[in-house]
Every structure is written in C-alpha cells, then in structure tokens.
Amino acid sequence: MFYREAGDFKTSYASDQQTFPIKLDRYFVWGVLAIAFLVIPFVINDYWEKSVLVPFLVWAMAALGLNILTGYCGQVSLGTGGFMAVGAYACYKLMVAFPEMNMFLVVILAGLITAMVGIAFGLPSLRIKGFYLAVATLAAQFFLVWLFNKVPWFYNYSASGQISAPERTVFDIAVTGPNAPPWATYLFCLILVVVFAYVARNLTRGRTGRSWMAIRDMDIAAEIIGVPPLQAKLSAFAISSFYIGMSGAMFFAIYLGSAEPTEAFGIDKSFLVLFMVIVGGLGSILGSFLGAAFMILIPVLLKNIMVGVLGWPADLAAHIEFLLIGALIMIFLIAEPHGLAQLWRVTKEKLRLWPFPH
Amino acid sequence: MSASADRAAKIGDTMLEVKDITLSFGGVKALTDISFDIKEGEIRAIIGPNGAGKSSMLNVISGFYHPQQGEVWFNGKKRGPMKPYQVARQGIARTFQNIALFKGMSTLDNLMTGRMTQMKTNLFWQAIWKGPAEKEELEHRERVEHIIDFLGIQAIRKTPVGRLPYGMQKRVELGRALAAEAKLLLLDEPMAGMNLEEKEDMCRFVLDVNDEFGTTIALIEHDMGVVMDLSDRVVVLDYGQKLADGTPDEVRSNQAVIDAYLGVSHD
CATH class of the missing domain: 3.40.50.300 (P-loop containing nucleotide triphosphate hydrolases)
Structure with missing residues (x-):
C-alpha cells in the first residue's frame, strides 16, 4: 500500500484538525514513540546516550523553543545561548538548594525562571523588529554570559568558576552525575521532550499560536483583528525562553555534567539553534526535530563513516566534516528555502496526486 | 411595501x-x-x-x-x-485597501484568527488541549465553516492564502472580518x-x-x-x-x- 491521504475521509471537524490527519502518519508516530519508549531504553549504551540520543533531545528542545519565537512569532533572536545559560544556572542553583527535589520539577522550574528573563529581554521587541531586534537579543547573549562569569553567587563561589551537577534523582533513580545509567538519562530527556513537543503543538494550533502567526505575518492586521501585540510578543518570548531554559538545564545537568558559561553557552550555540530552526523549517514542530537531527546527527554519522568505515585519520575527518556539513546546509537551503519540513510537505502533496501529477 | x-x-x-x-x-x-x-x-x-x-x-x-x-x-x-x-x-472589524492577510496561514486559520476576540480559554488549557480548548476550537470552527459556506470558499480552506489569486484573497479578507461577528x-x-x-x-x-x-x-x-x-x-x-x-x-x-x-x- 502506498503512503497517501486519498480516501482518508473525515466526518467531523475534530478528526479534520487532528495533528496527524493521515492514518499512516499516525501509525508511524505511534510506532516511533513505542520504539523510543519500549525498545531503546533496553538496548541503549553509553556511546548512543552521550553522542547521539541525549544531545539530539536536548537540542530538539532548544529548537522547539526558538521555533516558537522565530518561526511562529517572527521575532529573530540571537540570545538562545544566553537563555540556555540562564536555564543551566537556575537548574544548578535549584539542585544545590533543594537536593530532594524531583529533577523533572527542577528542570521545569529552571524553564520558568528563564521565561521571566526572556520576558525582560523581549520588551525591546515591542519597539523594534527584524535585524535590529536580533542585535538587541545579541545583548542578552553577551550580558548573560558575562553575568554568570562575573557574579560568584551564581557558581556558588567555586574556585574554578565552573558549575557541576551533583547526583540528583527521579523516584530514587539517578539521572544526573557520573553514576546515572544511560537509559535513565535518556528516558528523562525523552519524556520531557515528548511532553513539551505535544504542548508546543497544542499552543501553536490554537488561539495563542494563531495570535503569534498573525503578528509574524502582518502585525497591523493582527492588531485590528483583536490581537494585543504586547501580549502576543511577550508570551512568545516567555514560552520560547521556557523551552530554551529547559534545554539549557538538560544540556548542563544531564549532558555536560559540568559547565563554564563562555565555553558551553557561547554565541556559537545561538547560531547552532538558529541554523537548526532554519534548516528544519520555520514555523513547524516537525521542522524543529528535523533541524536538530540534521545539525546533531549528520556530523556523528559522517564521522563514523569517515573514521570508522573508511579508516581516515580523525583530524582530517573532522575538517572534511565541516566542509560537508556546510555544503549540505547550502544544498538543502537552495533546494528548499523553507526547510526540511517544507520538503516533507511538498513530498506529501506530490504523493497525494501520484501517479497522475496533473 | x-x-x-x-x-x-x-x-x-x-x-x-x-x-x-x-x-x-x-x-x-x-x-x-x-x-x-x-x-x-x-x-x-x-x-x-x-x-x-x-x-x-x-x-x-x-x-x-x-x-x-x-x-x-x-x-x-x-x-x-x-x-x-x-x-x-x-x-468593529475592517478590511484593508491593500490586502493584509496572514500570508503564511491557511484560509481556515485566517478566519479562525478573526474569531480571536471571542476565544477565551487560557494558556494552561490550551497547552493541554483536550478539554475546554478543543471544545472551544470546534465551536468556533463550526461558526467559521458557516462563513466559508457563505463565501463559497470551501475548496481553498486549507490553502495558504499567499498562494491564492487576488480576488480570492479579497474574499478571504472579507471572511476574516466577518468571522469577528x-x-x-x-x-x-x-x-x-x-x-x-x-x-x-x-x-x-x-x-x-x-x-x-x-x-x-x-x-x-x-x-x-x-x-x-x-x-x-x-x-x-x-x-x-x-x-x-x-x-x-x-x-x-x-x-x-x-x-x-x-x-x-x-x-
């Protein structure tokens, strides 16, 4: 049987506006989730956890966040790294202050704290747009990283200026620290990402999402139709920062274990997430995942092919990897400027008519 | 008379x-x-x-x-x-001299945006979706479908409005203003x-x-x-x-x- 939506009729508005209107899509997503939750935790090893799955999940979360702000609400931000740092430091302070606290709660609270910081740095968006806003958010990036370097309270006066995650648990299972088993850290990140991807989807398909997209597409008309610009923009900044803060907390506590702000949350991270969102597809939840996969998994894949299969020296492989990734980004953006998600949408549209294209 | x-x-x-x-x-x-x-x-x-x-x-x-x-x-x-x-x-609703539609959104979403002032569920329920948010969405969808019928734009319901011809865009814009009731x-x-x-x-x-x-x-x-x-x-x-x-x-x-x-x- 071919993958197509012809013949998949809807008889109610509820079934017409579900997330995956095509039956095969639904089966596929349920299948992926089943494998992710029921199979991978039993076969996962240290390498897959540290190099592939956990970074993918962490960056997918960050991409979701930036996509809400840039893709849905049209506000360009280069402060992602800074907001991730806020999430990481909030997470650290909470972990130290409340050792008994469930890590899920810690990460979510870290996200909420970042959301408040996000609102503060979102205020200029009420006056400025586009490139100028990008420059204003750049200020957030540099200011926040500087702040975490300069104020010892944030890193609890440690001699190295670093923060490191102590061992913390979820229902007595360690998810942070060196003793955390790979399946636990993986499942921890997976649950957060799946739950909040669902939340992102819900927010973007409803009233809030439409108010963001209205502001993005035509702010004057949005206002005339009843969208308060202040509320729409600041809610986008808040929710976007919430996601980015959670990803920063996960990045620090689960993935890195210990972090130093300039190194871990520099401007390159802001660009990385922005590239993910652009390559994946602005204004698409699926695009956030595709973009994160592209930017995180392709390098791992290339490295494995070049070093593992072809047996090239690691330094040569690393440089060729940069070249190839750059070329791939350009090829994809020329082929489809609206990102991988759009590529998928176009494929679906073609399949709908296949094999009679006219 | x-x-x-x-x-x-x-x-x-x-x-x-x-x-x-x-x-x-x-x-x-x-x-x-x-x-x-x-x-x-x-x-x-x-x-x-x-x-x-x-x-x-x-x-x-x-x-x-x-x-x-x-x-x-x-x-x-x-x-x-x-x-x-x-x-x-x-x-008070209005249309513009130069079309001011939300180009990246579908006709349906444009009309649903027109109902912005009537929709009430808060962020929390929207995040959960099941329950009040979905119910509200479906109610408003039904009202919007009446307008779609009225204007005869059923066929372009899911089309991004940026792709529509000028005359149709004008019609969708009228629809969006109508949706505000x-x-x-x-x-x-x-x-x-x-x-x-x-x-x-x-x-x-x-x-x-x-x-x-x-x-x-x-x-x-x-x-x-x-x-x-x-x-x-x-x-x-x-x-x-x-x-x-x-x-x-x-x-x-x-x-x-x-x-x-x-x-x-x-x-």
Whole structure:
C-alpha cells in the first residue's frame, strides 16, 4: 500500500484538525514513540546516550523553543545561548538548594525562571523588529554570559568558576552525575521532550499560536483583528525562553555534567539553534526535530563513516566534516528555502496526486 | 411595501458618530472638522478623490490614528483613546485597501484568527488541549465553516492564502472580518482591482452580509456605480473636508460634489 491521504475521509471537524490527519502518519508516530519508549531504553549504551540520543533531545528542545519565537512569532533572536545559560544556572542553583527535589520539577522550574528573563529581554521587541531586534537579543547573549562569569553567587563561589551537577534523582533513580545509567538519562530527556513537543503543538494550533502567526505575518492586521501585540510578543518570548531554559538545564545537568558559561553557552550555540530552526523549517514542530537531527546527527554519522568505515585519520575527518556539513546546509537551503519540513510537505502533496501529477 | 420603505424600516438608531474630527500629520491636515454618523443596519459609503482622507477616517475609527480634536461616539458612549485591538473587542472589524492577510496561514486559520476576540480559554488549557480548548476550537470552527459556506470558499480552506489569486484573497479578507461577528464592518475599497464578475460577487456579499447578519457597513469605494447602488447614505470628502452628506441621489445632484469629484463639463 502506498503512503497517501486519498480516501482518508473525515466526518467531523475534530478528526479534520487532528495533528496527524493521515492514518499512516499516525501509525508511524505511534510506532516511533513505542520504539523510543519500549525498545531503546533496553538496548541503549553509553556511546548512543552521550553522542547521539541525549544531545539530539536536548537540542530538539532548544529548537522547539526558538521555533516558537522565530518561526511562529517572527521575532529573530540571537540570545538562545544566553537563555540556555540562564536555564543551566537556575537548574544548578535549584539542585544545590533543594537536593530532594524531583529533577523533572527542577528542570521545569529552571524553564520558568528563564521565561521571566526572556520576558525582560523581549520588551525591546515591542519597539523594534527584524535585524535590529536580533542585535538587541545579541545583548542578552553577551550580558548573560558575562553575568554568570562575573557574579560568584551564581557558581556558588567555586574556585574554578565552573558549575557541576551533583547526583540528583527521579523516584530514587539517578539521572544526573557520573553514576546515572544511560537509559535513565535518556528516558528523562525523552519524556520531557515528548511532553513539551505535544504542548508546543497544542499552543501553536490554537488561539495563542494563531495570535503569534498573525503578528509574524502582518502585525497591523493582527492588531485590528483583536490581537494585543504586547501580549502576543511577550508570551512568545516567555514560552520560547521556557523551552530554551529547559534545554539549557538538560544540556548542563544531564549532558555536560559540568559547565563554564563562555565555553558551553557561547554565541556559537545561538547560531547552532538558529541554523537548526532554519534548516528544519520555520514555523513547524516537525521542522524543529528535523533541524536538530540534521545539525546533531549528520556530523556523528559522517564521522563514523569517515573514521570508522573508511579508516581516515580523525583530524582530517573532522575538517572534511565541516566542509560537508556546510555544503549540505547550502544544498538543502537552495533546494528548499523553507526547510526540511517544507520538503516533507511538498513530498506529501506530490504523493497525494501520484501517479497522475496533473 | 416599496423597496426603499423596506430599507428605511431596517435602519435603526445612530451606531457610530464622529464629531469634529481634526487629524494632522505635522503641517498636513488630513482631516478638518469632519462630522458624520453611521446608523445601525445601514450601508454607509465614504467617497472622495485620492488623498481626500477616506482611509485616514477609517483609521481614526479603528483606533490607528488618534485625532488632535474631535470625538468618536460608539453605541451612545464617547470613546476614549483606544488601541486597535480594544476597538476590535468593541465589535468593529475592517478590511484593508491593500490586502493584509496572514500570508503564511491557511484560509481556515485566517478566519479562525478573526474569531480571536471571542476565544477565551487560557494558556494552561490550551497547552493541554483536550478539554475546554478543543471544545472551544470546534465551536468556533463550526461558526467559521458557516462563513466559508457563505463565501463559497470551501475548496481553498486549507490553502495558504499567499498562494491564492487576488480576488480570492479579497474574499478571504472579507471572511476574516466577518468571522469577528462585528456589529460594524469597515471595508476599505473592497472592490479595488477586481474584474466585473468579481465585483458583482463582492457586491452580493456586501448586501447579503448586511441583510442576513444585520451588520452595519461603512465602505470606501471608487466605483461610483457600486457606491450609488449599494449604499443608503454617502459622505463625500475632499482635501480632508466634508463636501456633502446624504442619499446617493442627493449627493449625485450636489454641485460641489460634481465639481470636485464626479467631473464637470466646462462649456
């Protein structure tokens, strides 16, 4: 049987506006989730956890966040790294202050704290747009990283200026620290990402999402139709920062274990997430995942092919990897400027008519 | 009952009144001491040559411009300085001279955005979706589907509006304003750039909206045939001043209007 939506009729508005209107899509997503939750935790090893799955999940979360702000609400931000740092430091302070606290709660609270910081740095968006806003958010990036370097309270006066995650648990299972088993850290990140991807989807398909997209597409008309610009923009900044803060907390506590702000949350991270969102597809939840996969998994894949299969020296492989990734980004953006998600949408549209294209 | 008496019976009290509006941008006076009213249930046309201040007038009504002098009364209450979205909440919707649709969104989403002021669920329920948010969404979807039926745009429901032809975009924009279920609908050149057939369709929609939903309509239009046929009363602006105000017949025979706008034969 071919993958197509012809013949998949809807008889109610509820079934017409579900997330995956095509039956095969639904089966596929349920299948992926089943494998992710029921199979991978039993076969996962240290390498897959540290190099592939956990970074993918962490960056997918960050991409979701930036996509809400840039893709849905049209506000360009280069402060992602800074907001991730806020999430990481909030997470650290909470972990130290409340050792008994469930890590899920810690990460979510870290996200909420970042959301408040996000609102503060979102205020200029009420006056400025586009490139100028990008420059204003750049200020957030540099200011926040500087702040975490300069104020010892944030890193609890440690001699190295670093923060490191102590061992913390979820229902007595360690998810942070060196003793955390790979399946636990993986499942921890997976649950957060799946739950909040669902939340992102819900927010973007409803009233809030439409108010963001209205502001993005035509702010004057949005206002005339009843969208308060202040509320729409600041809610986008808040929710976007919430996601980015959670990803920063996960990045620090689960993935890195210990972090130093300039190194871990520099401007390159802001660009990385922005590239993910652009390559994946602005204004698409699926695009956030595709973009994160592209930017995180392709390098791992290339490295494995070049070093593992072809047996090239690691330094040569690393440089060729940069070249190839750059070329791939350009090829994809020329082929489809609206990102991988759009590529998928176009494929679906073609399949709908296949094999009679006219 | 004759057609005109039938119309007269439908028109109610004054809904919106502007009093002595003066609006200037620096030294340029866009509007000078303009006063007129719009009665409930009527179709009110605002005409005038280019640059006469018609769109500025609509912008004052919808809260974009704040006049230096004058008052806007709506539903018998004087209106303080208001943001456009607050005006929308009061029940005034409008379309734009240049299409101002949300290009990246589908027709359906554009219309659903029109219902923004009526949707109430908070962020928390929206995040969970199941429950109140979904219920509300489906209720509003049903209302929007009525408008889609009314305008005959079922086939483009899921199409991003950026891909639609111009005439269709104008129709979707009307749909978005209708979705707001406003009491007063401001249409800024709804028929600009359309061919005859599209104009006829649009006229039919304007009349049907007025007739079926009882919506009061204020429209700016350059096509005199359309204006004279559709509207109950016409106000004529020129260089920011009011030239005339009255029924189409009165306006047509007004000498000042003929001189300024409709053209005068110099012989």
